[in-house]
Each structure stands twice: as structure tokens, then as C-alpha cells.
Amino acid sequence: MTTGMVLGKFLPPHLGHAYLVDFARHYVDELTVVVGTLAAEPIPGRRRYEWMREMFAGTGTRVVHLDQELPQDPSEHPEFWRLWEDALRPLIPQPLDYVFASEQYGWKLAEVLGAQFVQVDIDRSVMPVSGTKVREQPLAHWRYLPPCVQSYFVRRVSVFGPESTGKSTLAKDLAEHFHSIAVPEYARTLIESQQGRIEAEDIEKIARGQAASEDALARAANRVLFCDTDLLLTTIWSDWLFDGCPDAVSREARRRTYDLTLLTDVDVPWVEDQVRYLPQDRTNFFQRCETELQAHQRRYVVLRGSWEERFQSAVQAVDALLARTD
Incomplete structure (x- = not known):
């Protein structure tokens, strides 16, 4: 032998x-x-x-x-x-x-x-x-990396902001444009299964599901993974709805990193939905989102204007991200 x-x-x-x-x-x-x-x-x-x-x-x-x-x-x-x-x-x-x-x-x-x-x-x-x-x-040598290694180097982009600002649609459209994949919002999956109800104990389930989905789909991404929300936004919602957030969720939100965050402003019409809760308070929620991004030193771009203008601004920001060598 x-x-x-x-x-x-x-x-x-x-x-x-x-x-x-x-x-x-x-x-x-x-x-x-x-x-x-x-x-x-x-x-x-x-x-x-x-x-x-x-x-x-x-x-x-x-x-x-x-x-x-x-x-x-x-x-x-x-x-x-x-x-x-x-x-x-x-x-x-x-x-x-x-x-x-x-x-x-x-x-x-x-x-x-x-x-x-x-x-x-x-x-x-x-x-x-x-x-x-x-x-x-x-990213320049992407085709030479096995899937398990690609997931380590994939650029992660979070689509972040108040309700009814087009986050889910934008994440899907960006994924299609860049021939990649979008991570769905796990909170919607859970809340819809509960006929629109959400309770404090659901926050940890939402955080676990969001993180698990993101990490699982990282291997399917083509250089960049688009995340429809992330755990930092989960902590904001937990504070907003329940006046606090589980420590484990806050710790995990601080640990997880993103190469770019696309913050969607509220200058678009409200669309009613069973899993939306703040039709009158989106501006304050947006301000809280921006404050938290700054506090966590996240690199972000604010998206405003029509849906097409938002999409084009997002594409430009992602193109710039993929062109970076740092």
C-alpha cells in the first residue's frame, strides 16, 4: 500500500x-x-x-x-x-x-x-x-473558491429601514440584478404563521431564524448576499414593541457584520399589510434606524425617491462595494 x-x-x-x-x-x-x-x-x-x-x-x-x-x-x-x-x-x-x-x-x-x-x-x-x-x-478569484470558502468572503448587504419602504422587493430585485440570492425576512414568515400576532418571546425565534437563513444562503450567493433586514433591526423592533430586547439577540446583532447597509427612507406611500404596525410613526422609526446604524459604525447609504431611483442608487452602491479591494 x-x-x-x-x-x-x-x-x-x-x-x-x-x-x-x-x-x-x-x-x-x-x-x-x-x-x-x-x-x-x-x-x-x-x-x-x-x-x-x-x-x-x-x-x-x-x-x-x-x-x-x-x-x-x-x-x-x-x-x-x-x-x-x-x-x-x-x-x-x-x-x-x-x-x-x-x-x-x-x-x-x-x-x-x-x-x-x-x-x-x-x-x-x-x-x-x-x-x-x-x-x-x-471577489476577483471567486470562481477558484469552493462554496464553503466563498461563504466566508461573500459581501453581505443589509436592506434596512421602516415598514412599507420596499425592502423585500428591493432585496429581491438586487439579487436578480447581480445574479445572486436574497435572504427573506424571517419575522414575516413567523408572524404570518401566527395570523399577524407577535409577542415578546417571538423575538429570539425571529433572530435565530434570520441568522440561520442568512448563514445557510451565504453559500448560494454569487459574490454578494442581499439580506432583507438583519438582527440590528430586530433589536430596534423589540425595543419599539416590547420596551426591551433579549441580551442574546443584542449580542448577536453586535457580532454580525455587513459590508453595506441600504437604509430605505419613508418618502413612499404606506401599503397596508397584516404584519405592519406603525403607519403613523415611520419617520421616528427611520430616525431610530439611522441612529443605531451610526452607533454601530455601519457603512450605509440612504435610499430616497421613486422605486426606480432607489433601485438605481442601490445598484451604484453595490457596484462600488464590489469594486473595493479592502
Whole structure:
């Protein structure tokens, strides 16, 4: 039986890594993938390890996590190769037949481990991508990212504001325009099932449902995910209707981040609906929304005017977001 190893940071995993691992697992009978991470790296090591496990689940590939704080270049420590050998030996098959890599270090690593080196796409002619390029411009390299990794880099846009200001329609229209997907407002789903009733204990259900729907649909998004409301707006509604908000919902609202918020103003007609409650108080509600966005230091754009004017302003704002490299 032949054995092999792939070692990498996978910062983040991309289709070049997938090709390397797929090549290796078809080359040998037993393959071990070592995800080597450092605590200071920009994407948590545990997440990268879980991504790799997900990507190769059911293939017979063994994925292990090496999170020791090891030197990253021979110039950093006189015993560089010994330290790496000592760290790898307990994780890999003995004997090890092959080391697979798309980097030149593979020659020396294979020698240290007593294995043969098999180089795979070192010139990046098959998969012209690297972790550095992805981190610098993830949207430009979108097609090289597995779905689980795409969800990490997807730009999230929240459509935010008072009732009857076109949020749901706008989110759907933007999703169609950008060939992506919109997250529906979970509060509407729940309240409609209760014939328009809402009680204080429903707030946590609404928050859980909204967050779960957003995270589930992030993998289906094409670079940008449009969210019809978010948990910060849920906290505003909870305060407005019930004079308070559960601590867990407030904490989660602070934790979740959005790259852009589209705040819809109230300069459009009110449309009656069984899940709308404040026909006379939309202006005050709008002011509260803007105050909370500012307090949470959210990047936002106010949408005013006709439906077409709002849509065009929103498209311009999203285009600008997708053009950013930060």
C-alpha cells in the first residue's frame, strides 16, 4: 500500500489546493493532508481545518490539524527542518512514500521525511491562483473558491429601514440584478404563521431564524448576499414593541457584520399589510434606524425617491462595494 502527504496552510483553500489533493489521493492508496496553522494568521486555523475536512469528506482522505507555533522559513531557526520533522512524524503514515506539493520546498521536505517528492502544478498553469491572491482580491478569484470558502468572503448587504419602504422587493430585485440570492425576512414568515400576532418571546425565534437563513444562503450567493433586514433591526423592533430586547439577540446583532447597509427612507406611500404596525410613526422609526446604524459604525447609504431611483442608487452602491479591494 502506498502512502502520501500534502502539507499546506490553505490560507484559504482554493481550487488549486483541491487539484493538488485530488491528484495526490488518486496517486496513492492512503493520503494524509496536514493543515499547518499559526494563531496570528488572518483566517482562523480551525476554520481552515474544518473547510478541508468538508471538502474531502467521503473521499478516504485523512485531514489532520497541526497548530504548533513552528518557524515558517529555515532562516528563522537553525533547527528548522528537525522541528518540522518532529512535528509531522506523529501525524503521518510510517513509512511515508510520497510528499506532494506545488511549492519548491517539497524537495527538501520529502528528503527530510525519507519520501519521494511529486511536484504538482508548480508553475500554476493548471490553476492560476494562490492564497495570497485570494486574500488580496477574493471577489476577483471567486470562481477558484469552493462554496464553503466563498461563504466566508461573500459581501453581505443589509436592506434596512421602516415598514412599507420596499425592502423585500428591493432585496429581491438586487439579487436578480447581480445574479445572486436574497435572504427573506424571517419575522414575516413567523408572524404570518401566527395570523399577524407577535409577542415578546417571538423575538429570539425571529433572530435565530434570520441568522440561520442568512448563514445557510451565504453559500448560494454569487459574490454578494442581499439580506432583507438583519438582527440590528430586530433589536430596534423589540425595543419599539416590547420596551426591551433579549441580551442574546443584542449580542448577536453586535457580532454580525455587513459590508453595506441600504437604509430605505419613508418618502413612499404606506401599503397596508397584516404584519405592519406603525403607519403613523415611520419617520421616528427611520430616525431610530439611522441612529443605531451610526452607533454601530455601519457603512450605509440612504435610499430616497421613486422605486426606480432607489433601485438605481442601490445598484451604484453595490457596484462600488464590489469594486473595493479592502
